[in-house]
Amino acid sequence: xxxxxxxxxxxxxxxxxxxxxxxxxxxxxxxxxxxxxxxxxxxxxxxxxxxxxxxxxxxxxxxxxxxxxxxxxxxxxxxxxxxxxxxxxxxxxxxxxxxxxxxxxxxxxxxxxxxxxxxxxxxxxxxxxxxxxxxxxxxxxxxxxxxxxxxxxxxxxxxxxxxxxxxxxxxxxxxxxxxxxxxxxxxxxxxxxxxxxxxxxxxxxxxxxxxxxxxxxxxxxxxxxxxxxxxxxxxxxxxxxxxxxxxxxxxxxxxxxxxxxxxxxxxxxxxxxxxxxxxxxxxxxxxxxxxxxxxxxxxxxxxxxxxxxxxxxxxxxxxxxxxxxxxxxxxxxxxxxxxxxxxxxxxxxxxxxxxxxxxxxxxxxxxxxxxxxxxxxxxxxxxxxxxxxxxxxxxxxxxxxxxxxxxxxxxxxxxxxxxxxxxxxxxxxxxxxxxxxxxxxxxxxxxxxxxxxxxxxxxxxxxxxxxxxxxxxxxxxxxxxxxxxxxxxxxxxxxxxxxxxxxxxxxxxxxxxxxxxxxxxxxxxxxxxxxxxxxxxxxxxxxxxxx
Amino acid sequence: xxxxxxxxxxxxxxxxxxxxxxxxxxxxxxxxxxxxxxxxxxxxxxxxxxxxxxxxxxxxxxxxxxxxxxxxxxxxxxxxxxxxxxxxxxxxxxxxxxxxxxxxxxxxxxxxxxxxxxxxxxxxxxxxxxxxxxxxxxxxxxxxxxxxxxxxxxxxxxxxxxxxxxxxxxxxxxxxxxxxxxxxxxxxxxxxxxxxxxxxxxxxxxxxxxxxxxxxxxxxxxxxxxxxxxxxxxxxxxxxxxxxxxxxxxxxxxxxxxxxxxxxxxxxxxxxxxxxxxxxxxxxxxxxxxxxxxxxxxxxxxxxxxxxxxxxxxxxxxxxxxxxxxxxxxxxxxxxxxxxxxxxxxxxxxxxxxxxxxxxxxxxxxxx
Ligand code: SF4
Ligand code: SF4
Numbered sequence: 001x002x003x004x005x006x007x008x009x010x011x012x013x014x015x016x017x018x019x020x021x022x023x024x025x026x027x028x029x030x031x032x033x034x035x036x037x038x039x040x041x042x043x044x045x046x047x048x049x050x051x052x053x054x055x056x057x058x059x060x061x062x063x064x065x066x067x068x069x070x071x072x073x074x075x076x077x078x079x080x081x082x083x084x085x086x087x088x089x090x091x092x093x094x095x096x097x098x099x100x101x102x103x104x105x106x107x108x109x110x111x112x113x114x115x116x117x118x119x120x121x122x123x124x125x126x127x128x129x130x131x132x133x134x135x136x137x138x139x140x141x142x143x144x145x146x147x148x149x150x151x152x153x154x155x156x157x158x159x160x161x162x163x164x165x166x167x168x169x170x171x172x173x174x175x176x177x178x179x180x181x182x183x184x185x186x187x188x189x190x191x192x193x194x195x196x197x198x199x200x201x202x203x204x205x206x207x208x209x210x211x212x213x214x215x216x217x218x219x220x221x222x223x224x225x226x227x228x229x230x231x232x233x234x235x236x237x238x239x240x241x242x243x244x245x246x247x248x249x250x251x252x253x254x255x256x257x258x259x260x261x262x263x264x265x266x267x268x269x270x271x272x273x274x275x276x277x278x279x280x281x282x283x284x285x286x287x288x289x290x291x292x293x294x295x296x297x298x299x300x301x302x303x304x305x306x307x308x309x310x311x312x313x314x315x316x317x318x319x320x321x322x323x324x325x326x327x328x329x330x331x332x333x334x335x336x337x338x339x340x341x342x343x344x345x346x347x348x349x350x351x352x353x354x355x356x357x358x359x360x361x362x363x364x365x366x367x368x369x370x371x372x373x374x375x376x377x378x379x380x381x382x383x384x385x386x387x388x389x390x391x392x393x394x395x396x397x398x399x400x401x402x403x404x405x406x407x408x409x410x411x412x413x414x415x416x417x418x419x420x421x422x423x424x425x426x427x428x429x430x431x432x433x434x435x436x437x438x439x440x441x442x443x444x445x446x447x448x449x450x451x452x453x454x455x456x457x458x459x460x461x462x463x464x465x466x467x468x469x470x471x472x473x474x475x476x477x478x479x480x481x482x483x484x485x486x487x488x489x490x491x492x493x494x495x496x497x498x499x500x501x502x503x504x505x506x507x508x509x510x511x512x513x514x515x516x517x518x519x520x521x522x523x524x525x526x527x528x529x530x531x532x533x534x535x536x537x538x539x540x541x542x543x544x545x546x547x
Numbered sequence: 548x549x550x551x552x553x554x555x556x557x558x559x560x561x562x563x564x565x566x567x568x569x570x571x572x573x574x575x576x577x578x579x580x581x582x583x584x585x586x587x588x589x590x591x592x593x594x595x596x597x598x599x600x601x602x603x604x605x606x607x608x609x610x611x612x613x614x615x616x617x618x619x620x621x622x623x624x625x626x627x628x629x630x631x632x633x634x635x636x637x638x639x640x641x642x643x644x645x646x647x648x649x650x651x652x653x654x655x656x657x658x659x660x661x662x663x664x665x666x667x668x669x670x671x672x673x674x675x676x677x678x679x680x681x682x683x684x685x686x687x688x689x690x691x692x693x694x695x696x697x698x699x700x701x702x703x704x705x706x707x708x709x710x711x712x713x714x715x716x717x718x719x720x721x722x723x724x725x726x727x728x729x730x731x732x733x734x735x736x737x738x739x740x741x742x743x744x745x746x747x748x749x750x751x752x753x754x755x756x757x758x759x760x761x762x763x764x765x766x767x768x769x770x771x772x773x774x775x776x777x778x779x780x781x782x783x784x785x786x787x788x789x790x791x792x793x794x795x796x797x798x799x800x801x802x803x804x805x806x807x808x809x810x811x812x813x814x815x816x817x818x819x820x821x822x823x824x825x826x827x828x829x830x831x832x833x834x835x836x837x838x839x840x841x842x843x844x845x846x847x848x849x850x851x852x853x854x855x856x857x858x859x860x861x862x863x864x865x866x867x868x869x870x871x872x873x874x875x876x877x878x879x880x881x882x883x884x885x886x887x888x889x890x891x892x893x894x895x896x897x898x899x900x901x902x903x904x905x906x907x908x909x910x911x912x913x914x915x
Contacts, residue, residue, distance in 0.1 A: 144757035144838040145860060152858065155811050159829050166796055166830040171823065177799040179823045188829055190812055413770025416832050518759045519837045520857060528762040 009111075011071045013103040015465055016081035016096040018071040024093035027067055031085035031094050036474040036486055039079035040094070043070040069094060075111050078104065082460050082467040084476040098464075105388075116388040117292070119470025119480065120461040121285065121451060122380065122395075129428065130399045130537055134438050137531030137546060140518030147518055149511040155521040156510060157226065158446035159419045160195075160250075160276050161188030161345030161372040186369050187345045189275060192219075192227040193522060194436060194506065197423055197450030198252045198278065198349070200232030202293045202302045202313070203384030203470065205487040208457060208479045208495065213240070215499035216248050227503060228275045230448070233291050233315060235259020235305040241266035246274050252349075253332065254280040255290050256315030258306040264339075273344050276372070277336045279329065282351030284377030284424040286386035287394050291315035294385055296473035299482035333370040347373025352396040352424060360405045364414050373419045375448060376402055380425020382451030384480060385471030398424035399442065403541050406443020406525065415525060419445040427452040428463075432502075433509035441526045442541060454479050456502050457495040549755040551728045551743070551863075552880055553843045555851045555904050556871040559589030559721035562698075566708045568873065568880040569729045573704070578639075579730050581704035582742040584690065584697045584751045585722035587849050591628055592650065592696070598625060599669050600650045602697040603676070604643035604739065605686025612685060613647075613676050620672060621654025630711050630720070640702030640710050643687070648696050670748055670774050687739045690746045696722075699742045704729040724849050728753050741779035745786040748774070748794060749847025752786035755876050756840030756861045760833075764788070767833035771795075785842050788834045793846065800852060801913045802827065803844075804901045807836045808857040810915060843874050852903040859898035865910070866893045872904045 011017045018040060032040055047066045052058050071079060079096055086095040108116050140146040147154075163186075170183035196216065201209045212229055219227040233254035240246060241263060251274045253260055282288065293302075293313040303310060329348070336346045348371055350359060356376060363371040378398025383391065402422045409415040422444040426435040436447040451459075458477045461467035470480035478490035514520070517529045531546040532538040538545035550572040554560055565583055592600065605613065617624070628648045652658070657665055673691040680686035689697035700707045708714045726744045743753035758764065764784035768775040772795065775787045785807070792803045809828040815821050828835075839860030843853045853863055853874050865874050866881035868888045873881045878893065896902045899915040 140759065140838070144759055147858070153811065157812050159832075163829045163832075164826070166791075166827065169826055169830055171796075171798070171826075173797065173799060177801070178820065179798060179802060179827075181822050181826070185822075185826055188825070190825075190829075410766045410770075413767065415767065416829075518757075518839075521835060521837065525763045525766065525833065526760070 009073050009075050009107060011073060012099060012101060013107055014071070014078045015099055015102040015104045016079040017099045018069075018079055018085075019095050019097045020069050021093045022066070022068055024091045025069060026091060026093075028090065030088040030090070031069060034084045034088045034476075036084070036476045036481070036483070037080055037082075037469065037472070038077045039072050040069050040085060041072050043068055075108055080467045080469050080476075081465070082469070082476045084460075117294070117385055117471050118388045118391060118468050119383060119385045119472070120468025121382045121463055122391050129425070130397065131426075131435050131438050132429070133532050133534045133537050134530050134541075134543070135532070136437070136441070136513060136517060136529055137544065138529040139516050144518045147515040147520060149508070149515040152515070152520060154511050154514055156193060156507070157190040158193035158421075158522060159188050159416075160191050160228070160347065161419070162186040162369045163188060163417050163419070164369065165414070165417060184342065186372065187343050188372070189345060190226070191275065191446075192225050193440070193446035194227065194432065194503070195250065195421065195446060195448040196227065196229040196453055197381075197448040198230035198232040198280065199384070199450050199453070200234035200252075200291075200293075201236065201305060202234045202258075202297060203232060203480055205475070205478055205481050205490065206301060207487050207490045207492050208454075211457065211490070211492045211495035212453060212499065213245070214492065214496040215503075217245050218496065218500050219503055220248055223500065223504065225503060225507065230278050233258055233280060234293070234302070235262050237305060238262060238266055242269045242271065244272050246270060247272040249274050250276040250278050252278045252280055253336070254315050255317065256313065258308065258313065258315070261307050262305060267339070273340055276344055277340070277346040278349055278373075278375060279332055279336070279346065280349045281329065282349070282353075282377070283383060284351045284379055284381040284395055284398065285383040286390040287351030287353060287396070288317055289386055289390045290317045292385040292471070294471055294473065297480075297482050302482065330370075337370055345372035346370065347375055347421075349375035349377060352376050352378040352398050352401040354396060356396070356401050357404050357408045360418070361408055364409060364412065364418050371418055373421055374405065375421045375423070376405065378422070378424020380428060381423055382454070383470075398422050398426070399439070400540055402439060402444055403442045407542070409443075410525075415443070416445070421446050421448055423448040423450070431509075433506045433513065437510060437513045437523065438530060440522055440524050441530045443525050443527070445522075445524055453499060456498045457490065549728060549730050549743075550876040550880075551726075551753045551755045551841065551843055552873065552875040553724070553726040553753075553845070553851055553853075554871065554873050554884070555724045555849070555908065557723070557908060558870055559718070559723060560725055560871070561716040561718075561721050562713045562725060562727075563708070563716045564884050565725045565727040566704065566713055568875060568884050569704060569727055571879040571883050572875070572877045573729065578703045578705075580699070580701045580742050581707040581727070581729055582697075582699035582744060583725055583727040584695065584744040584746050584845070585725050586695050586751065586845055587723035588694050588696065589721035589723070590717075590719040591626070592694070595626055595650045596694045598650050598652055599691050599693045600648055600696055601676075601688070601691045602695075603647050603680075603686050603688045604700070605645050605647065605680060607644060609680045609686030610645050610647060612679055613688070616676055616679055617651060617672070621656070622651040622672070624649050625652050626650040632710055633712050634710060638702070638706040638710055640700060640706050642700065642702075642710060646698070646711075666748055674774060674776070692746070692749060695746065695749070697744075697746055699739050701739065724845055724851060726751055726753055726843060726845060738779055740777050743780065743782050745780075745783050747786055747790050750786060750790045750794065751845040752782070752789050752842060754782040754785050754840055754842045755863070756856065757781060757838045758784055758836050758840060759838035760836050763833045764836065784834075785836070785840075785844075789844050791834070800846065800850070800903060801901060801915075804854050804913070804915045806831045806834050807842075807854075808898070808915075809835060810899075841876065848906070850903055850905050852901050853896060854901045855896060855898050857898055864893055864895050865902060866890065867908070867910065870908070872908055872910065
């Protein structure tokens with residue numbers, strides 16, 4: 001017998017244990033082939049069999065070598081619980097089981113000497129979401145009839161761009177009593193109130209990115225819904241930059257400035273302006289951390305788009321400036337405004353934080369009117385890759401912070417001047433229309449969403465620690481990987497179709513929510529329409545408490 | 548539901564006409580009050596058109612307080628009219644002890660001042676009086692403006708009419724423009740300030756309906772102007788937006804419609820003036836109204852107008868003769884006071900227009 005080595009890693013140290021039923025297994029090998037994490041392998045076990053052949057009991061034993069499927073005992077290749085093996089097994093012979101007694105957080109650190117990295121979303125089980133404690137409780141009836149979601153028309157667009165106070169509009173009245181515009185105004189685009197959030201072409205597989213872009217084009221061109229998609233940091237394929245579809249893209253620049261070289265070079269060839277520019281300062285899922293694309297995902301086309309070698313690509317946590325981050329952001333705003341000759345709105349994305357209101361106030365009061373949107377990202381958002389400790393322990397929920405910003409603007413009579421866009425766990429229960437609607441009542445002009453889009457595409461990850469391996473480049477469903485074999489698991493057309501259908505469904509649901517409160521345009525700031533049965537929530541958000 | 552009505556005539560009209568206009572519409576309101584604003588005054592006020600008249604209802608202490616404040620500010624009373632009342636027993640009216648209509652001359656140092664300065668002073672005085680009289684409800688200050696008087700009371704409009712002897716026409720108390728409404732606020736507390744028509748610096752507005760963007764409007768208006776206060780009724784927002792667009796921004800009246808019920812984005816896109824329309828829609832998004840509404844308004848130059856919500860969820864009709872135009876929620880009211888008019892010329896405004904009546908009683912229909 002071998003000496004017992006308690007330090008060796010075994011499946012019961014892992015977050016997931018493989019349940020395998022050898023009696024059902026036909027050894028087809030599908031599961032092993034499908035597991036992108038190589039968390040299972042074929043092994044041969046020595047089996048003892050006792051038998052008796054004579055008329056009287058005469059036990060004998062025989063040893064045979066039996067092929068089986070086994071969980072790999074290696075911390076590099078631990079099972080993520082993604083369930084792909086179970087999906088592909090024709091005989092229900094294998095499935096992952098959550099291991100309550102996992103020692104994974106400890107042994108990974110002990111063995112690796114490095115922080116744990118992960119993708120996806122936070123793993124902390126949350127209590128009831130604040131948004132689920134809100135209801136739309138002001139129903140129009142009698143004197144103000146509710147509208148008919150089917151029959152009436154609704155104006156469902158949200159602004160992206162800096163909005164001037166009315167008294168500073170450069171208007172004059174001509175002899176025919178018409179208003180005339182005397183000077184240029186900051187560009188403002190009216191777009192669908194749900195922006196597909198910034199997921200880069202490096203974080204996503206090219207097929208996933210293409211599917212999202214296809215869905216966006218279809219929604220615009222066939223469904224008449226001006227949905228915009230934000231590129232994420234890391235550039236855009238040149239072909240797209242030079243195509244007319246660029247107008248549906250919000251180009252992102254983050255602290256790594258990846259991909260901007262190409263964008264700048266493509267500018268003379270652009271036939272359309274992009275929908276906007278989004279300067280990313282922070283991200284709700286991992287505030288204070290810069291972007292992270294692990295070398296495994298830096299495929300050839302990513303190297304080309306970003307102009308980098310195959311290596312871990314880290315964006316610094318800050319935009320570097322000579323004097324201060326404020327200064328560098330200001331410079332960026334000015335240069336991007338200038339680069340597109342002040343035709344393209346430039347907005348900023350920050351992580352929700354205890355200090356968000358002061359950041360927002362600074363921007364709202366800036367006299368140059370350069371900030372065309374405040375994208376506020378809360379703790380519950382997703383990410384391609386991050387340190388687990390940031391994911392699980394840093395961040396700020398979006399709901400009260402968005403409300404604070406809106407109320408800060410209202411207190412100064414500046415609501416609406418910098419459109420507020422919110423994200424961070426919206427649509428987590430699958431119902432984005434309701435979450436977005438409530439956020440608008442609290443003051444958001446629109447929302448943005450990323451993780452939910454992945455779920456539409458078939459992402460199997462969840463908040464309970466399932467999968468969340470987006471950082472590894474081994475996404476089992478081909479969404480966040482650049483491995484050709486895995487990417488081909490994704491059916492581009494089906495993904496695009498799912499996204500389009502989801503948006504159509506959501507659009508109907510928006511109307512179903514607007515009709516009963518009697519509104520034909522978005523209910524931005526209509527906190528009077530919300531109620532809560534939770535006194536603390538009602539007080540904090542300044543809405544009606546009901547019981 | 549409210550019922551609203553307005554009369555504009557080339558002759559001086561007595562308020563009995565307004566009472567009559569509203570009487571047959573009483574099924575549509577709850578007889579909880581009567582309020583009216585009169586512009587372009589005749590009778591005893593005719594010779595004082597250029598001087599501001601204070602309209603208020605108050606207690607004895609309130610009256611003294613107000614007069615002290617006016618005196619201290621240097622205003623000199625040149626005329627006072629206290630309506631004769633007929634307090635019969637059994638009348639449904641929550642009368643205040645005093646109804647005061649006093650015309651003042653400006654303080655000496657203001658007499659040759661700029662018109663604008665005077666207008667700001669009048670507003671400041673009204674706000675000051677209102678604040679001073681608010682404590683213990685010593686009084687309600689409705690308007691302080693040249694050529695305008697306001698009366699608001701709680702009770703049955705017929706009894707209020709009887710109490711103030713308004714059923715009997717005379718030529719002492721008349722005006723060329725009268726706007727009236729017969730219901731106290733039912734959505735909010737019954738307070739005199741909550742009754743439309745609302746008045747500010749020459750502008751009057753009254754509405755039939757409900758403004759579901761009330762909170763948005765209030766939050767935005769509070770910061771726009773020192774005079775945008777009270778908000779006892781969601782319809783006050785219509786007045787403040789009118790005042791803001793027409794007086795503060797100095798935009799033509801047509802643009803009021805573009806602010807309160809902006810065109811859908813698709814329609815704006817097809818317009819030549821899309822740049823302007825989009826800019827004003829986005830800059831004044833918080834002044835948009837929603838919900839069912841009909842608005843009647845009067846401008847400082849006595850132009851009278853009406854417009855509706857974007858889905859036309861509330862009725863309004865305009866009837867006219869050579870010398871009078873009447874706007875009313877229901878046609879029955881117009882039939883009562885203009886029985887001989889050619890009803891084929893009645894106008895039922897649609898949801899995308901402003902109908903305005905100028906001082907020559909010419910009716911203009913501006914398509915939004
Ligand atoms: S659950 Fe996923 S990671 Fe685990 S063994 Fe199955 S396929 Fe591999
Ligand atoms: S399925 Fe892919 S995208 Fe979803 S959590 Fe797993 S690795 Fe990430």
